[in-house]
Amino acid sequence: MNLLRRTYPVREGDFIHAGEASIHVKNTLKSLNYNQDIVRRVAICGYEAEMNMVMHGGDGVLKVMISPDMIRLKVEDSGPGIEDTELAMQEGYSTARDEFREMGFGAGMGLPNMKRNSDELFVDSAPGRGTAVTMWFTVAGGCP
């Protein structure tokens, strides 16, 4: 089957390695010759998702599935969960702790950015149950 799956661990509070999974996914897509636009969009979404997990998420995983015409990113964490998903999707709404805001994160653009850069986004979350975000990307013109 013409499919590539990978799972990357993401650890809460690990700012030093935050973003490495997305960089690895991005470089894989580049070696596979996907167009620059989709590489960029997947990288941005992956990075935002990773940062969310590092800041709020508890430990979790970033999963990627790559096929010729679709790319799926899925992040699953064991964090506190999102109370009001609709509110969380609003630009500027943030529940980040002050210490993270001081680091320049937590501007409330994470989920909105992911929504804007992916073709479809699903959030599955409830308080105490962790969060799963699934993003789909359609490859224009199919696989190179």
Place this chain on the structure above:
Amino acid sequence: MSCGHHGPGCYVSFDAEICDGCTRCVRSCPTKAIRVRDGKVVHKQEACIGCGNCLRICPRGAVRASSTDLSHLDKSRISVALVTPILYAQFPGVLPKDILKGLKRLGFNHTVDMSYFFEMFQFATEEFVRRNRETQKVPWPLLSPVCPVVMRLVQTRFPGLIPHIHPIKRPVAIMAKQVIRTLSKHYGVNESFINMCYINPCPTKKGDIPGTTDESFTNGGPYAMGIRDIYTRLAREVEHVRNIEAIPMTSASYEFEQCTSGDGLLWGMSGGETVVSDIEKSLSVSGLDETVSMLEKIEMGLFRDIEYIEFRACTEGCIGGALTAIDKYLAKSASQGMIKLLGTGKRLNRDRINRLYEKDWFFSKRSEQGFLENEGFTATPLTIEEMRKIDGLVQLINGRDCAACGAPDCRTFAEDVVRGETPADACLMLRAKGLTGEQVMKHINSKECGHACQRFG
């Protein structure tokens, strides 16, 4: 005997007689352009960006940068030394003008200091940034085109960032263009009678043939000499100049023949390009690893609020170049001392530069930005199936990036195996597990192979 990688297209060459296959250079290469096969180094020229890491790290001195020999200076032509401020930093406590006199004693008819062209570049850059704030023609952040290694790095590893490259001509290209035009007019000769020779802090000259022309002016002209290749002889001449005070400085006939300024000296150090500019939202990055990590982040959509980023592939900037002669921290201290003495401040008239700007004088063709000739070299793309096999092989090896196979890391080795460039049994880890090459290939060609990746590798 070197290993058959002479000629244009090669910033460095490897001496196979001296190389003992230790793989240090293999691991240090940012574009994975080196392998060791059968105990000897193999250089993938097309991927080389001329950063000089291999040259720095080789314990046996088997790596050599291309350089024009002093004896190649043609006496029947007018030879011009194009001087970067990094040269002055190699002589702590010596006045820049004495170093220029020393160069003339080495056989150069003219010496041209780069500071004048740095100022031109700077004014043009400030003007471009100001206008770009309104037009947004080029996406933020702009990437400085000054370091040719970074330009080639962007082209080979980050082609998606090419639109971010600042479109103003590099100072060395501005310099080469104006000097050759002015001097050929001055002497009333054809431009081919002017031999410009760039005194180079880093290995960015291609090929060993002295006459190899470089239309792109990456090096400022067809000739380039590494600072350390002329250092001993130049030091002798400089000593002579300083002992005999009677040698007067011939008065400069052209503005650009003037000696350096404090601002010019700043350019040799990381941050020198941005510190004297009026662009507020700028960053300066130095070092190859730091540059790669920064470019990765920009590709992820970060740093959109920064307008300009100065990049230098060498740690501490050009004074850390692989072809410099003295320790970069000594050079830094020498530069700082001289800056205090000379003071800072601009010498050019901004209005004049703006008039040239209006005439599109500063805008570069892609070739003048130090781009590789073979437009956008990138490795042959892999298929999803091949990538899955690579993932599977990396998992099977479960190695420590030991490089004993001759590839820089396990993932690159796996890629080489899947591409059929190297046999699987070159891996010590697989051999230690008692796996033969055939068994390994059978595994990676099976359906179960490669469906999870826990390690970055």
